[in-house]
Amino acid sequence: MTSFYRKKNVAIFISGRGSNMMALIKDMQNEKEHPGHPKLVVSNNINAEGLVFAKQHSIETFTFNVEKNQDMSVFEEKTLHILKKKKIDLVCLAGFMKILSENFIKSFSKPILNIHPSLLPSFRGLNTHQRALNAGCLIHGATVHQITKDLDNGPILGQVIMKIAVKTTAKKMEKDLLPKEHLLYKTVLREFLKEKGRKILLIDPEVEPQN
Numbered sequence: 717m718t719s720f721y722r723k724k725n726v727a728i729f730i731s732g733r734g735s736n737m738m739a740l741i742k743d744m745q746n747e748k749e750h751p752g753h754p755k756l757v758v759s760n761n762i763n764a765e766g767l768v769f770a771k772q773h774s775i776e777t778f779t780f781n782v783e784k785n786q787d788m789s790v791f792e793e794k795t796l797h798i799l800k801k802k803k804i805d806l807v808c809l810a811g812f813m814k815i816l817s818e819n820f821i822k823s824f825s826k827p828i829l830n831i832h833p834s835l836l837p838s839f840r841g842l843n844t845h846q847r848a849l850n851a852g853c854l855i856h857g858a859t860v861h862q863i864t865k866d867l868d869n870g871p872i873l874g875q876v877i878m879k880i881a882v883k884t885t886a887k888k889m890e891k892d893l894l895p896k897e898h899l900l901y902k903t904v905l906r907e908f909l910k911e912k913g914r915k916i917l918l919i920d921p922e923v924e925p926q927n
């Protein structure tokens with residue numbers, strides 16, 4: 717009997733440039749054996765730079781400007797409709813600067829992944845790089861996790877660890893971490909879609925034990 721394998725349809729949510737989105741799309745489109753297909757890019761910002769990249773790569777987009785609190789409920793309602801219409805199997809948040817409601821998470825009822833710029837459970841929320849510096853941390857990194865109703869508190873799927881350089885700044889840390897985020901997110905997505913349950917740990921070569 718012949719079995720037919722269908723790639724999982726992935727939607728990516730962005731609010732701005734979407735560099736992590738770009739990394740995910742390139743990985744899915746360039747690798748024939750990738751278990752995911754970039755079906756849709758969603759944004760709460762009609763002027764998000766990443767929308768141009770999505771269209772250039774023949775990916776359908778959906779946008780709805782969220783400027784007021786009440787707009788978010790409309791955004792979620794419209795987005796749920798299109799996710800169902802496009803048969804989306806999984807959502808990746810990639811620089812999506814809005815918090816999805818518990819109702820949205822329950823209604824979608826499928827996995828939603830997010831990348832957060834810290835080694836969770838440390839430094840949930842915003843300004844993670846500066847907070848890591850202020851705390852005197854020696855290492856920093858990023859985490860890919862599943863979304864739950866509790867902010868930045870879902871099951872951890874993968875992490876990347878880097879050393880914090882001497883006399884660095886939060887802006888420099890953000891720049892240094894970004895390519896490592898790209899590698900982590902695309903690696904985690906591949907493994908998650910294979911449904912093998914393997915967690916990913918990436919360690920920068922500069923992170924070495926001191927004698």
